[in-house]
Amino acid sequence: MSASGGTKNTNTESWGGFDDNIIIQGSGSAVIDMENMDDTSGSSFEDMGEMHQRMKEEEEVTAEAAATEEETGEDGEFLGMKGLKGQLGRQVADEVWQAGKRQASKAFNLYANIDILRPYFDVEPIQVRNRLIESMIPLKMIAFPQKVAGELYGPMMLVFTLVAILLHGMKTSGTVIREGTLMGTAIGTCFGYWLGSSSFIYFLAYLCNAQITMLQMLSLLGYGLFGHCVVLFITYNVHFHSLFYILWLVIGGLSTLRMVAVLISRTVGQTPRLIMCGTLAALHMLFLLYLHFAYHKIVEGILDTLEGPNVPPIQRVARDLPNVASAVVNATVRSVAAVVHSQ
Amino acid sequence: MAEVEDVNKPLFAGLSDVSIAEDIPVEGDIAVPLSSRNADDEISTLDEPVKDTILRDLKAVGQKFVHVLYPKKSSALLRDWDLWGPLLLCVTLALMLQGGSADSKDDGGPQFAEVFVIVWFGSIIITLNSKLLGGTISFFQSLCVLGYCILPLTVAMLVCRLVLLGSSGLVSFIIRLVVVSASFGWSTFASTAFLADSQPPNRKALVVYPVFLFYFVIGWMILTFSPSQ
Numbered sequence: 300m301s302a303s304g305g306t307k308n309t310n311t312e313s314w315g316g317f318d319d320n321i322i323i324q325g326s327g328s329a330v331i332d333m334e335n336m337d338d339t340s341g342s343s344f345e346d347m348g349e350m351h352q353r354m355k356e357e358e359e360v361t362a363e364a365a366a367t368e369e370e371t372g373e374d375g376e377f378l379g380m381k382g383l384k385g386q387l388g389r390q391v392a393d394e395v396w397q398a399g400k401r402q403a404s405k406a407f408n409l410y411a412n413i414d415i416l417r418p419y420f421d422v423e424p425i426q427v428r429n430r431l432i433e434s435m436i437p438l439k440m441i442a443f444p445q446k447v448a449g450e451l452y453g454p455m456m457l458v459f460t461l462v463a464i465l466l467h468g469m470k471t472s473g474t475v476i477r478e479g480t481l482m483g484t485a486i487g488t489c490f491g492y493w494l495g496s497s498s499f500i501y502f503l504a505y506l507c508n509a510q511i512t513m514l515q516m517l518s519l520l521g522y523g524l525f526g527h528c529v530v531l532f533i534t535y536n537v538h539f540h541s542l543f544y545i546l547w548l549v550i551g552g553l554s555t556l557r558m559v560a561v562l563i564s565r566t567v568g569q570t571p572r573l574i575m576c577g578t579l580a581a582l583h584m585l586f587l588l589y590l591h592f593a594y595h596k597i598v599e600g601i602l603d604t605l606e607g608p609n610v611p612p613i614q615r616v617a618r619d620l621p622n623v624a625s626a627v628v629n630a631t632v633r634s635v636a637a638v639v640h641s642q
Numbered sequence: 643m644a645e646v647e648d649v650n651k652p653l654f655a656g657l658s659d660v661s662i663a664e665d666i667p668v669e670g671d672i673a674v675p676l677s678s679r680n681a682d683d684e685i686s687t688l689d690e691p692v693k694d695t696i697l698r699d700l701k702a703v704g705q706k707f708v709h710v711l712y713p714k715k716s717s718a719l720l721r722d723w724d725l726w727g728p729l730l731l732c733v734t735l736a737l738m739l740q741g742g743s744a745d746s747k748d749d750g751g752p753q754f755a756e757v758f759v760i761v762w763f764g765s766i767i768i769t770l771n772s773k774l775l776g777g778t779i780s781f782f783q784s785l786c787v788l789g790y791c792i793l794p795l796t797v798a799m800l801v802c803r804l805v806l807l808g809s810s811g812l813v814s815f816i817i818r819l820v821v822v823s824a825s826f827g828w829s830t831f832a833s834t835a836f837l838a839d840s841q842p843p844n845r846k847a848l849v850v851y852p853v854f855l856f857y858f859v860i861g862w863m864i865l866t867f868s869p870s871q
Contacts, residue, residue, distance in 0.1 A: 427848070452775070
């Protein structure tokens with residue numbers, strides 16, 4: 300195994316390299332540090348990637364050393380300084396490129412891996428339907444923690460449905476958005492509410508020591524939007540104010556009660572329960588109120604009737620809907636105004 | 643000492659028997675076969691005139707249009723996917739939906755960008771959703787299918803514009819409603835014919851619903867389009 304003279308350096312060098320590799324492999328992979336195991340990554344490829352990279356680097360270092368030794372140690376064939384640097388330079392550049400590519404693909408596999416989200420989408424249609432119906436049924440047992448499904452398919456589909464319904468409402472109410480687009484506003488509102496509200500309530504839950512995870516909070520609030528979708532779908536098409544208020548109380552109230560019951564069952568202490576449930580109820584009901592009135596078809600008649608003829612009309616541009624619908628709306632609004640005035 | 647050498651000699655003799663003798667021919671070919679076919683193909687498409695390339699691509703796009711209009715269970719759309727058709731349809735739809743509000747000062751730009759963003763981000767989200775639910779088709783194949791199935795809605799947009807040139811009362815609204823609903827149903831049916839096969843059988847409804855929503859939003863944008871005076 301020792302270098303036998305200067306006859307065939309290459310063979311002994313390659314044998315030596317092979318030995319070195321075995322030694323390095325043995326020392327590198329003998330112990331796996333359990334501390335570094337990451338739950339979220341499927342195969343702790345950070346560890347594997349590091350070990351692999353270390354092994355590759357050792358191999359490349361020895362290969363480079365072998366190459367340089369070949370160049371310098373070859374009998375009678377002296378390539379000259381230029382040939383030496385050219386080959387070395389190319390090899391170094393190649394290794395740098397390989398290392399960079401490895402790093403990039405490692406980072407990509409780590410962060411852009413959608414398989415991280417895969418377990419949250421593992422549902423059957425029957426389960427989604429059952430959860431939609433259950434989101435309107437408040438359960439009375441608050442003695443022990445109620446089960447909350449941790450899935451993201453239902454909530455996401457509900458948020459997109461809400462976006463579609465909101466678009467419909469904005470178009471029929473003749474809303475003109477100045478700085479931005481209709482679509483952007485709708486998506487921003489709905490996703491902003493879902494994510495922002497969930498984060499805020501999760502933060503309160505952290506303060507009040509409630510037993511609920513972020514995923515469960517997202518899921519709970521997302522399914523609570525089912526009531527919103529139903530109410531808005533009905534009231535964007537049938538413009539009766541009293542109907543909206545009844546639906547707001549009944550359907551909004553039911554879904555709020557369900558979410559509140561789940562939270563109460565997972566919190567101890569009167570004050571924390573009050574804080575969290577009060578905030579959740581307020582956000583939920585006020586959001587529905589906001590969605591209805593911000594994009595509601597405003598007819599100039601309502602302002603004239605309620606506040607007097609001196610108020611200038613709002614700068615809204617009406618779209619050309621069939622005259623039938625607007626006649627119905629006008630009649631409704633005047634009757635409601637008359638009721639309000641009489642009280 | 644001599645006994646050790648006697649013991650060693652048969653060992654070395656055995657070792658020498660193991661080595662491959664020169665008179666046994668070694669068979670097989672360990673050289674990697676050169677795929678010279680691909681190199682020739684690439685060279686030939688690089689040297690052909692631009693007209694030929696464009697015509698070939700247009701023909702492929704047209705063939706896929708026919709597949710969408712008569713959705714049979716064929717795999718032509720999935721096998722050689724391309725994104726030229728979706729781009730063409732998206733740009734056509736966005737251009738036709740432009741200038742569709744009474745206030746023409748500030749709504750010309752966002753309309754085009756809105757449609758573009760809705761189509762492409764909607765397709766991306768539906769694709770991600772179907773992959774997360776366990777779908778077997780690739781990302782770009784799904785984008786291709788969803789983009790090509792906008793064709794019926796684009797045709798409906800053309801019809802709506804023609805109808806709006808004539809009149810804009812209740813009758814035209816009903817005609818437009820019927821046309822848009824029919825084309826929306828056609829789009830959804832066509833895309834599910836291609837997409838639903840790649841899902842596990844009991845989850846087809848979970849994949850079809852976002853597609854339904856997507857084409858519903860596009861159909862709604864077409865229906866509520868009214869040209870500026």
